[in-house]
Amino acid sequence: MEYFVIVISAIFVSNIVLTQFLGVCPFLGVSTRISTSVGMGGAVLFVMTLATMTTWIFQYYVLNPFGLGFMQTIVFILVIAALVQMVEIILKKVSPALYQALGVFLPLITTNCAVLGVAILTIQKQFNLMESVVFAMSTAIGFTMALVIFAGIREHLEMMEVPKGMRGVPIALVTAGILALAFMGFTGMVR
């Protein structure tokens, strides 16, 4: 039951992009086609779950026992950067097909604030390892969902006649705002 609450709240109620404003850069950057946004979503799902697991272990087995809590930011970003690099190398060797699909997005993920954000959030929320993994996965699913919906809208938007000054980024931001308005409907569903 508790896991169910975590999943629902991470995907809908406090959607990472539309209510927490994490990962807005890729949300605006790679959301012009549905196919690319699915690829990006897959890469984020993969990296976010792995990164959260690794940083959780680092926090509770390295930082806390030695009283190095203040090093959290430095350690986490290094772990994530190293992890992304490692995933890229391993994926290239083990599964070239998957690498073809996700490869382009991997370097972008190091600077995706959603990954570091979720890693820090799980520590702040004092989740245990299993809860952290579930939280990370459902957050990534929420991210992918927002991205795909937004890409779908933007594909249609391209064929619309938008006032000249609003073309491009401004209309995309206003659209995202309306999408966020829709997600506000979920507020209060959990707790």
Place this chain on the structure above:
Amino acid sequence: MIELMNYNSHILTLINRRTMSQIKNFTKGFLKENPVFVLLLGMCPTLGTTTSALNGLGMGLATAFVLTMSNMVISLVKNQIPDKVRIPSFIVIIASFVTIVELIMQAYVPALFEQLGLFIPLIVVNCIVLGRAEAFASKNTVWSSVLDGLGMGLGFAFALTILGSVRELLGSGAIFGFHFIKGDLMLVFVLAPGAFIALGYIIALINKINKTA
């Protein structure tokens, strides 16, 4: 004689051009190359922390500090860092300054630190900071890197304060806590959707200004 005069004027224009370009290093961050409104970098803190003008300003100044200091240190050590490990080294330098800011803010402005929350440690992954380190500080002198960092950082703070003021005014009728309008207002502007919508319209406006200027 004429040659000497020519030489003199040549030197003068060179000096002039140098000071001009130094000034430009500083001022370009405000409108022409504003990191938020024009380059569209650092969107997450821009949207996430601008619920009021004060929060926006606080976040902007914290980022400006990190940007200036990391630009300075990176341009100082740029020749010592091997090319292959340059990005990880930059990240470590940036993360150190972020930790410094985190600890200082926690000690002296705990209320603001609480409000900004997650976004302070997330300065590490702000594309502006790493972007300036890679594009400017790793190629230029210390002094122009500091000016560049300061200009870009203050441009970022400027953008966040503008967005924060607009949202605070439309949402609760105040700027920096001073009330201007009484009565029911559009609360949605303080909430998440308002951030996207307000920023969209401000960017359209800035595009218009930059095009006519």
